[in-house]
Amino acid sequence: MTDLEKQPFTAHLEELRSRLIKSFIAVTIGFLLSYAFKEKIFEVLTLPLIKVMNEGDHLIYTNLPEAFFTFLKAAFISGIMVASPYLLYQFWMFVAPGLYDKERRMVLPILFLSTIFFLGGALFGYFVVFPLGFEFFLSFASDNIRPMPSMKEYLGFASKLLLAFGVAFELPLVLTFLAKLGIVSVDMLKRYRKYAILLFFVAAAILTPPDVVSQVLMAVPMMLLYELSIFGARIFGRKKEVAEDTEEGPQTAGTEGAE
Numbered sequence: 001m002t003d004l005e006k007q008p009f010t011a012h013l014e015e016l017r018s019r020l021i022k023s024f025i026a027v028t029i030g031f032l033l034s035y036a037f038k039e040k041i042f043e044v045l046t047l048p049l050i051k052v053m054n055e056g057d058h059l060i061y062t063n064l065p066e067a068f069f070t071f072l073k074a075a076f077i078s079g080i081m082v083a084s085p086y087l088l089y090q091f092w093m094f095v096a097p098g099l100y101d102k103e104r105r106m107v108l109p110i111l112f113l114s115t116i117f118f119l120g121g122a123l124f125g126y127f128v129v130f131p132l133g134f135e136f137f138l139s140f141a142s143d144n145i146r147p148m149p150s151m152k153e154y155l156g157f158a159s160k161l162l163l164a165f166g167v168a169f170e171l172p173l174v175l176t177f178l179a180k181l182g183i184v185s186v187d188m189l190k191r192y193r194k195y196a197i198l199l200f201f202v203a204a205a206i207l208t209p210p211d212v213v214s215q216v217l218m219a220v221p222m223m224l225l226y227e228l229s230i231f232g233a234r235i236f237g238r239k240k241e242v243a244e245d246t247e248e249g250p251q252t253a254g255t256e257g258a259e
Contacts, residue, residue: 019090026086030079038071041078042151045158048130049149052138061151070151077159081122085115106180113173121169122162124221129161133214164207168222172229179233186237189230196226 034041046059061067080087092107141147178184189196200222201215208214 016094019094023083023087023090026083027076027079030082031076032079034078034082035072035075038075042071042074042155045074046154048126049134049154052131052135053147054138054141057147059151059154060148066150066152070155073155073159084118085111088114106177110173110177114170117169117173118166121165121167124169125162125165129165129208129214129217130158132217133161133208136213161208165218168203168218169225171222171225172232175226175229176232176236179237182238184233184237186230186234189226189233193226197223200226 049059061070088111092111096104096107138147175184175189179186179189197219200219204215204218204222208218
C-alpha cells in the first residue's frame with residue numbers, strides 16, 4: 001500500500017495547497033531577480049531576429065505601455081525558467097506518495113533529466129529553429145514592404161515556440177517512465193509509431209508558424225525522440241514475468257498427478 005492510500009483526502013488538499021504556495025513564492029523570487037535584468041533578457045531573446053534583420057530595421061511598440069508590459073512578461077517567463085527545477089521538485093514530491101518504493105527512487109533522476117530535456121528543447125528552438133524561421137519570414141520583405149515586428153507580438157511568438165519545444169523534448173522521459181510503470185511497452189510503441197508520426201506533424205502544424213520549414217524542424221526531432229523513447233523503454237521498461245508461469249506449470253501438473 002502506498003502512502004497516498006493511507007492519508008485522508010483533506011491531507012492531500014492541504015499538501016497541494018502548501019506546495020502551490022511554495023511554487024508561487026519561488027516564481028515570485030525568480031521574477032524579482034529577472035526584472036532587474038529585464039532589458040538584457042529581452043535583448044538575448046530577440047538576438048536571433050536581430051541577426052537576420054536588415055540594417056536599420058528594429059522592433060517597435062505601438063502603444064505607450066506596451067514596452068513596460070513586454071519587459072514585465074519577459075521577466076515573468078524568465079522567473080518561471082529560473083524556478084523550474086524547484087517547481088518540478090514540488091510536483092514530483094506531491095506525486096511521490098502515490099508511488100511504490102521502487103518507483104519513488106526514480107523521482108530525483110527524473111527531476112534532473114526532465115530539467116535537462118526541457119532546457120535542451122528550448123535551446124534547440126532558440127539556436128536552430130529561430131534563425132531559420134525568422135530568415136524565412138523576413139524573406140518576404142521588398143522595397144515597398146518592410147517588416148516592423150512589435151515587441152509584444154515577438155515575445156508571444158517566441159515564448160510559445162520555446163515552451164512548445166521544451167515540452168516536446170520531454171517525450172522520451174515520459175514514455176520511458178510509463179514503460180517503467182508497465183503502462184506502455186516496446187511492442188505498443190512500435191505498433192503505434194505511424195500514428196505517432198502523424199500526430200507529431202499535426203502538433204507541429206498547430207504549435208509552429210504556418211510554414212513547412214518550422215513544422216519539419218519540430219516534427220523531425222519529435223520523431224527521433226520517439227525512437228529514443230523506444231530505446232529507453234527497451235532498457236528501463238518493466239520486464240514480463242515469465243518465470244512464475246514456467247514454474248507453476250510443472251507444479252500444477254504434479255499436483256494433479258498426485259491427486
